[in-house]
Each structure stands twice: as structure tokens, then as C-alpha cells.
Amino acid sequence: MRTYILRRVAQSALTLLGVSVLVFVILRVLPGDPARMLLPDGAPESAVAELNRQLGLHEPLIVQYGLFLRSVAHGDFGQSFQYRAPALRVVLERLPATVQLTLAAMLVTIAVGVSLGIFTAVRRGTRYDVAGTIVAVLGQSLPNFWLGIMLILLFGVALRWLPTSGFASWTSLVLPAITLAAFPTALVARLTRSSMLEILNRDYIRTGRAKGLTEQSVVLRHALRNAAIPVLTVIGLQIGALLGGAVITESVFAWPGMGKLIVDAIFFRDFPVVQTVLILSATVFVAINLLVDLLYTVIDPRIRYL
Amino acid sequence: MREQHPQLDHIGRRDFLTVSAAGLALASAPGLAAGQAKRSGEIAAGLSERMLTLDPANHYSISTTSVLRHLFDPLIDVTNDSKFVPALAETWRPVNNTTWRFTLRKGVTFHDGTPFNADSVVFTLKRVHDNTKLIKSFVYQDIESVEKDGDYGVIVTSKRPFGSLPAHLTMLGMLPPSAGRNEEAFFQKPIGTGPFRFASWTHGDQIAMTANPTYWKPGIPKVEKVTFRFIPELSTRTAALRAGELQVIDRVTPDLVETLKGTRGVKVLDVPAIEAQRWIFQLGREPVKDQRLRQAISLAIDRSVIIKELLRGYGRPVDSPVPPGLIGHTSLPPKVYDPEKARQILKQAGYSNVSVDIVLMKDFYPKQLEIAQAVAAMLGDVGIKLNIKNLEIAAAREQRTAGTYDLFFSGWAHMPHDPDWYFGQWFTKAGAEKLTRYTNPRVEQLIAEGRVPDPKVRQAKYEEIGRIVWDEDAELWLYYTVAIYGVSDRLRNFEARRDYYVLLSDVGIV
Numbered sequence: 008m009r010t011y012i013l014r015r016v017a018q019s020a021l022t023l024l025g026v027s028v029l030v031f032v033i034l035r036v037l038p039g040d041p042a043r044m045l046l047p048d049g050a051p052e053s054a055v056a057e058l059n060r061q062l063g064l065h066e067p068l069i070v071q072y073g074l075f076l077r078s079v080a081h082g083d084f085g086q087s088f089q090y091r092a093p094a095l096r097v098v099l100e101r102l103p104a105t106v107q108l109t110l111a112a113m114l115v116t117i118a119v120g121v122s123l124g125i126f127t128a129v130r131r132g133t134r135y136d137v138a139g140t141i142v143a144v145l146g147q148s149l150p151n152f153w154l155g156i157m158l159i160l161l162f163g164v165a166l167r168w169l170p171t172s173g174f175a176s177w178t179s180l181v182l183p184a185i186t187l188a189a190f191p192t193a194l195v196a197r198l199t200r201s202s203m204l205e206i207l208n209r210d211y212i213r214t215g216r217a218k219g220l221t222e223q224s225v226v227l228r229h230a231l232r233n234a235a236i237p238v239l240t241v242i243g244l245q246i247g248a249l250l251g252g253a254v255i256t257e258s259v260f261a262w263p264g265m266g267k268l269i270v271d272a273i274f275f276r277d278f279p280v281v282q283t284v285l286i287l288s289a290t291v292f293v294a295i296n297l298l299v300d301l302l303y304t305v306i307d308p309r310i311r312y313l
Numbered sequence: 314m315r316e317q318h319p320q321l322d323h324i325g326r327r328d329f330l331t332v333s334a335a336g337l338a339l340a341s342a343p344g345l346a347a348g349q350a351k352r353s354g355e356i357a358a359g360l361s362e363r364m365l366t367l368d369p370a371n372h373y374s375i376s377t378t379s380v381l382r383h384l385f386d387p388l389i390d391v392t393n394d395s396k397f398v399p400a401l402a403e404t405w406r407p408v409n410n411t412t413w414r415f416t417l418r419k420g421v422t423f424h425d426g427t428p429f430n431a432d433s434v435v436f437t438l439k440r441v442h443d444n445t446k447l448i449k450s451f452v453y454q455d456i457e458s459v460e461k462d463g464d465y466g467v468i469v470t471s472k473r474p475f476g477s478l479p480a481h482l483t484m485l486g487m488l489p490p491s492a493g494r495n496e497e498a499f500f501q502k503p504i505g506t507g508p509f510r511f512a513s514w515t516h517g518d519q520i521a522m523t524a525n526p527t528y529w530k531p532g533i534p535k536v537e538k539v540t541f542r543f544i545p546e547l548s549t550r551t552a553a554l555r556a557g558e559l560q561v562i563d564r565v566t567p568d569l570v571e572t573l574k575g576t577r578g579v580k581v582l583d584v585p586a587i588e589a590q591r592w593i594f595q596l597g598r599e600p601v602k603d604q605r606l607r608q609a610i611s612l613a614i615d616r617s618v619i620i621k622e623l624l625r626g627y628g629r630p631v632d633s634p635v636p637p638g639l640i641g642h643t644s645l646p647p648k649v650y651d652p653e654k655a656r657q658i659l660k661q662a663g664y665s666n667v668s669v670d671i672v673l674m675k676d677f678y679p680k681q682l683e684i685a686q687a688v689a690a691m692l693g694d695v696g697i698k699l700n701i702k703n704l705e706i707a708a709a710r711e712q713r714t715a716g717t718y719d720l721f722f723s724g725w726a727h728m729p730h731d732p733d734w735y736f737g738q739w740f741t742k743a744g745a746e747k748l749t750r751y752t753n754p755r756v757e758q759l760i761a762e763g764r765v766p767d768p769k770v771r772q773a774k775y776e777e778i779g780r781i782v783w784d785e786d787a788e789l790w791l792y793y794t795v796a797i798y799g800v801s802d803r804l805r806n807f808e809a810r811r812d813y814y815v816l817l818s819d820v821g822i823v
Contacts, residue, residue, distance in 0.1 A: 037707070037708075038707060038708040038711040038712075039705070039706075039707020039708055039710065039711050040707070040710070040711060040714070043707075043710050043711075043714065044706070044707055044710065045448060046373070046448060046451075047373035047448075048723075048725075048738065048748070050451055051451055051743065051744065052743075052746060052747055053451075054445075054450070054451040055747075057445055058446075061445075061446050089365045089517075090365050090366065090516050090517070091365075091366055091368070091371060092497070092516065097516050100515060100516055101515075101516075101518075156548055156552075159548075159549070159552045160552065163552055163553075163556045164552050164555045164556045167556055167557070170556075170558060171549065171552040171553045171556045171558060172544065172549045172552065172553050172558070173519070173542060173553070173558070174518075258545075258546050258549075259546060259548075259549060260549065261518075261542065261543075261544040261546065261549050261550075261553075263515050263517075263518035263519070268517065271363060271517065271545075274705070274706060274707065275707070276707050
């Protein structure tokens with residue numbers, strides 16, 4: 008068990024180092040000069056060169072990477088080129104909004120997705136199943152930006168029930184959370200359904216029913232628990248996808264999160280901000296996957312001995 | 314009548330005294346005369362361009378300039394018809410070609426109570442000159458010295474004539490000298506002399522400000538609070554205005570005008586901007602270095618179709634490199650549509666199957682791809698093939714620097730209401746080195762001569778430059794942009810600005 012955990016942690020650390028190299032290199036291979044993006048069209052060449060020097064971009068790539076690793080080890084992700092403020096501060100300022108949105112979307116995903124999956128599995132072949140499947144297919148096929156704009160027009164502009172954009176109160180969270188959750192909810196619903204159907208046909212379920220267990224107990228205690236493993240894996244992966252999907256949702260809803268920040272940072276070649284966001288997201292993603300892997304050992308004790 | 318209002322005829326002595334005393338008290342309340350008691354409500358504006366910094370010297374963004382105008386006052390303001398008017402400087406005059414003297418306003422204080430005086434101006438100007446890290450620093454490199462002349466006088470001398478200095482100063486807010494102690498901390502919670510005080514901001518997302526009750530201009534501001542939200546996504550900005558969450562949005566595109574006009578409580582204001590859409594040629598490269606080809610391209614484009622069909626009328630025919638209202642504008646012969654003449658010129662010059670690359674900065678200008686496609690069809694009609702390269706902004710600019718383009722889709726907003734920067738950048742050898750590669754010694758000389766403070770000389774020199782580059786077809790002038798704003802009908806006194814500024818100090822809300 009201990010070796011397993013240590014091995015997984017070491018793998019995670021290596022993954023993060025790999026991510027840092029990739030992010031660093033890809034950003035610098037991209038065409039476009041940060042100084043030229045910051046300065047107006049009317050800036051002389053001497054000003055461009057001077058600003059590049061100020062931003063530390065005149066050093067060889069390997070030196071830049073070494074300096075970057077050294078500062079990251081000290082918790083310093085550099086100064087944002089655009090904001091002229093520590094990149095970490097700029098990113099952390101946006102983190103709460105992204106975390107709130109991701110958590111809210113995750114909550115919707117789990118609550119609606121799992122319930123819908125169980126419901127359609129238990130009522131397989133009925134019109135409820137068909138309706139549930141249609142909803143799930145729609146959820147997976149509607150593009151985020153389109154759904155977002157439609158929700159804004161209906162609930163924000165026409166009915167005026169909810170704010171159209173921004174981050175003012177919990178009501179601001181409703182529309183972006185639904186938009187962001189649409190795809191993973193549908194995915195989780197479909198997966199739960201198929202996983203449940205497979206389990207519900209197993210012998211031990213029949214045995215359970217035969218010995219007189221209530222249907223609720225059969226479905227929730229015996230079937231769901233066993234059907235949960237693939238669902239849990241997908242939910243874990245979806246948190247990463249949600250962080251990624253948030254890029255579009257945040258832009259549509261002018262949500263002050265990291266997604267919107269990173270899009271702008273990439274456009275303007277604000278390397279420190281892009282690096283900070285990507286490395287932080289990769290860390291969260293790796294940590295969650297590590298956590299999910301460790302959770303398996305709780306749900307399925309056989310994994311401990313692998 | 315008598316029965317309906319019995320008390321009107323029966324006001325007692327006590328009642329009369331009470332009412333009179335209340336009236337007198339109201340009339341003598343401090344600030345009422347200045348209109349301060351009328352201040353109420355709040356306004357939220359949605360701007361297209363994100364504000365990245367609160368430092369007036371460290372950006373060249375139009376949105377940021379207009380937002381920071383609420384926190385900081387510049388020495389000089391510019392009106393919508395491009396007149397320079399006093400702000401913190403009451404008067405200014407050239408002492409000679411390389412010296413300006415500014416007389417400052419007295420009795421102005423910063424938000425923390427520190428008095429504004431010559432020290433603030435000296436600090437602000439020296440900072441933007443000396444600290445080359447600042448984005449605006451390059452504009453002020455011609456300054457040689459900034460000296461106090463008493464507590465309310467400042468003398469600025471420059472290495473060469475700097476006639477556009479007052480214009481540039483409209484974009485530079487004045488700082489208290491104490492800002493220099495810890496700049497990073499200062500610009501987290503900045504202090505200016507402006508009509509609003511800083512309240513809060515989230516980097517690139519929004520900034521909130523509250524009224525400065527001791528603002529030097531009487532009756533300003535009109536509202537208690539303003540918030541600027543930065544929403545680059547136009548559909549989101551529009552939805553927030555239609556839902557009543559915002560009271561003003563900028564940069565509305567022509568195709569959304571009808572939607573906004575059809576929304577209750579929303580109106581659309583538009584004004585010809587001080588921006589010209591002019592595509593640049595790479596003048597150091599075949600084939601567009603040939604003036605005949607450039608002339609043929611210009612003749613082959615039907616500008617009225619672009620304005621009427623693609624911009625739905627929200628564009629103005631261009632008649633000079635310098636938009637009307639600015640110093641140096643003069644009406645030049647129109648750029649006509651004459652495909653037959655274009656074909657003739659191409660034939661005479663021996664061009665057949667000529668191919669030209671145009672680079673676009675993806676999603677930078679509204680309708681740009683459609684406009685480029687329409688132009689490609691028009692050029693196709695006269696036998697010029699236009700290859701459209703729609704690239705991500707940074708990649709497009711990289712190509713421009715490298716000179717690997719023939720045409721580049723671009724516009725120029727004549728900030729700060731003066732063409733010196735435009736001419737100096739695009740039509741001098743040093744300025745155009747990594748841009749258009751333009752070079753013409755006569756134009757270079759005229760630009761230098763046009764830098765003197767005398768407006769008559771400047772007008773004459775810029776007119777001549779305008780004529781030369783116009784005749785050379787040095788750029789492809791297409792149209793003047795129209796600035797479109799979506800505004801709540803609850804706003805009072807909102808002015809649609811030609812420079813895209815959203816200024817709310819003088820705006821009220823009902």
C-alpha cells in the first residue's frame with residue numbers, strides 16, 4: 008500500500024515537471040513577440056528591444072527555463088507582462104471564481120448526472136428512459152457557447168430572472184454552472200446508466216432481490232456502489248475537463264476566472280501568467296487523479312495489492 | 314377647490330415659520346449651489362478592452378485612458394471636437410519652439426488631501442521620461458528638462474520641437490509625488506485628483522469608484538458611484554445592457570444596432586470616430602512597391618459598397634489621411650472606384666495574374682473577414698488575386714515586423730487627437746523600419762518641420778504631407794470608422810465620443 012502511494016506520488020511529480028517543460032517550450036515556440044504586443048503600433052524598435060530586455064526575454068531559452076524553475080521553487084512565478092504585477096497574485100485573484108464555478112458545475116454534474124443515470128437504468132425501455140437519453144444526448148451535443156448565449160437571452164434578457172454575466176452574487180453562478188455542467192452531466196448520466204444496467208443483470212443482484220431486499224437497497228447499496236468505479240474515474244477526469252471547458256463559459260459569461268484570464272494571456276503572449284495557470288491547473292489535475300486512484304483502494308480493496 | 318385643500322387657506326403662524334425655516338436651511342445647505350445635492354445613483358459601463366493597469370503612464374489602451382480619466386486629471390483635456398481645454402493646467406503656451414510653460418490650477422487636492430502643485434507635474438513627467446519600463450516612456454524621450462517655475466508654474470524644454478506635447482498630455486494623469494515611494498502599492502490603490510475615488514478592482518475584470526465630494530469642478534460628478542466592467546465578448550456586453558445591468562457599452566458593431574434599437578430602454582448613439590481604416594502596404598517588397606499597382610488596387614475597390622452593405626452605413630468616405638476635426642485635415646480628391654482605369658493601369662504596367670497577400674489580425678476589427686473577402690472579389694474583377702491570411706494577432710504582427718506581407722488590414726485611431734504620432738511612426742524611415750518600410754526624404758523633412766508648436770505651421774506642413782502620401786497611394790485608405798455606443802435611456806448627458814472614450818463624470822442617471 009505504502010509503495011503504491013509513493014509510486015503514484017513520484018509519477019505525479021514527474022508528470023508536473025514534464026508539463027512545465029512543455030508549457031515553457033511551446034509558449035516560446037509560438038510566433039509573436041510579447042513586447043510588440045504590449046507596446047502600441049507606434050512604438051520605435053529601440054523601445055521594443057528595451058522592453059524585451061526588461062522582461063528577461065533576451066536570455067537563451069535554457070537559461071530562462073533554469074531561472075524559471077528556480078523562482079517557481081521559491082513560489083515566484085514571475086511578473087505578468089500585461090498586468091505588471093506578480094503572475095501568481097493575478098492568477099490567485101481569479102482562482103476563487105474558477106473554483107466556485109467548477110464546484111458548482113461538479114455538483115450539478117454529480118447530482119443530476121448520477122440521478123438521471125440511475126433513473127433511466129431502473130426504468131429501462133420506458134418513455135422516461137427515452138426522455139432521459141434525449142436530454143443526455145442534447146447535453147453532450149450542444150456547444151457551450153451556444154447554450155450559454157441562449158440561457159443568457161432567455162433568463163437574463165427576456166425574463167430578467169438571473170444576471171447575464173459577471174460575478175456579483177450566488178445568482179450569477181446559476182447560468183454559467185448549468186452551461187458548464189451540461190456536457191459532463193450528460194456524460195455521467197449515460198455512463199451511470201450503462202454501468203448500472205450491467206450491474207443490475209448480475210447474479211448477486213438477483214440474489215439480493217430473491218432474499219427479499221427492498222428495491223431501494225438493491226439499487227443504491229448494492230448496484231450503485233459497484234457501478235460507481237467507472238463513474239468516479241470519469242468524474243475525476245471531468246474536473247480537468249471542467250477547468251478546460253471553463254475557458255469558453257467564462258468568456259461568454261464574463262466570469263472573472265482563470266479561463267478568461269488564460270485566453271487573454273495566450274493572445275498577448277503573457278508567458279508568466281500562462282505558465283502559472285497551466286502549472287497550477289496541471290497540479291490540481293494530477294492531485295485529483297492521485298486522489299481518485301487512492302480512493303479506488305478504499306472502494307475496491309483488491310487494488311491495494313496490485 | 315376650497316373643500317379639497319382646506320389647509321392651503323389656513324396656514325398658521327407656527328406652520329409658516331417652520332416651512333420658511335426649512336426652506337432657508339435647504340437653500341443655504343453647503344454644496345447645493347454647486348449641484349452636489351443632486352448627485353445620486355450609480356452607473357455601470359461595459360467596455361470592450363480590458364484594463365490591465367491603474368498606472369496612467371504604463372499603457373496605451375483607449376479603454377484604460379478613459380477609465381483612468383475618472384481617477385486622475387491630466388493637465389489638459391480634449392473635447393469631442395478635438396479642442397484642447399484646461400484641466401489641471403489653466404493655461405499653457407510655447408515660450409519658444411522647444412519650450413512650453415504651463416500655469417497650474419490652484420486649490421486642487423488629491424484624494425488624500427495632499428495639495429496638487431508643480432511638484433506633482435515635475436514628478437509625473439520626470440517619471441514617464443526616466444523610467445523606460447513604462448509603456449508611454451518612448452513618447453516623452455524628447456523632453457530634456459522639467460522645471461518648477463514657482464509653485465504653480467512648470468517649464469518643459471525638449472531636445473527638438475515638441476508641438477504635440479499638449480495633445481499627449483491629455484492622456485497622462487497627474488500623480489502625487491508620494492507615489493514614487495512604493496509604486497507597486499500605490500497603483501493597487503491609486504490616488505489622483507479626479508472626479509472619482511478608487512474603491513476596488515479585479516485585474517482585467519472590473520473597477521469600482523465612488524464620487525470625490527471635493528472635486529474642483531463644481532457639480533461634478535453627477536452620480537455616487539461608477540463601475541467599469543471589461544467584457545470583450547460583444548454578445549455578453551449587449552445582453553448585459555439589454556438586461557439593464559449596464560447603462561452604457563462601447564464598440565457596438567453595425568449588425569447589432571437594430572437589436573439594440575429594438576430593445577426598450579436602450580438607445581444607440583453613433584459618431585464618426587477619429588479613426589481611419591487604412592491598410593498598409595509593405596513598400597519595400599515587390600509587387601506593391603510599384604505605385605502603379607497600388608493605384609490600381611485603390612481604383613478597383615468600391616468603398617461605397619463596403620460602407621453601405623457590410624457596415625450598414627456605419628462608415629464615412631475617407632478624404633484625407635487625417636480625419637476631419639484634427640489639425641492637418643484637408644479635404645483631398647476622393648479615392649474613386651474606377652475598375653476600367655485600374656485594368657488599364659495594370660495593362661500598361663505589364664501586370665497579369667498578379668497576386669497579393671493580405672494579413673488580418675484574427676477578430677481584431679468588426680467584419681474584417683467579410684470586408685477582405687469583398688475586396689478580394691473586387692480585385693479579382695480587375696485581375697488581381699488577393700490571398701487572405703487570417704492569423705492570430707501575435708502571429709500577424711510577427712509577419713508585419715518581418716515584412717512578409719503585401720497588405721496588412723489595419724486602422725489608426727488618431728490618439729491623442731493629433732497626427733504627429735501617426736506621421737512620425739508610419740512615414741519616417743526610423744518609424745516605418747519594421748512596419749511599412751516607407752521612406753521619402755521630403756515627407757521626413759515636413760514631419761520634422763511640423764513638430765513646432767505654431768498651429769498654423771503645423772496645419773500647413775501636415776496638409777502637404779497628407780497630399781504627398783495620398784497621391785503616392787502609400788496606404789490604402791478605405792473609410793473612417795463610426796463609433797457606436799449602446800446607452801440606457803436613463804442616462805443624461807452622455808456624449809458619444811469620437812475617440813471611443815466612455816466618460817461618465819458629467820453624466821447623470823434617473
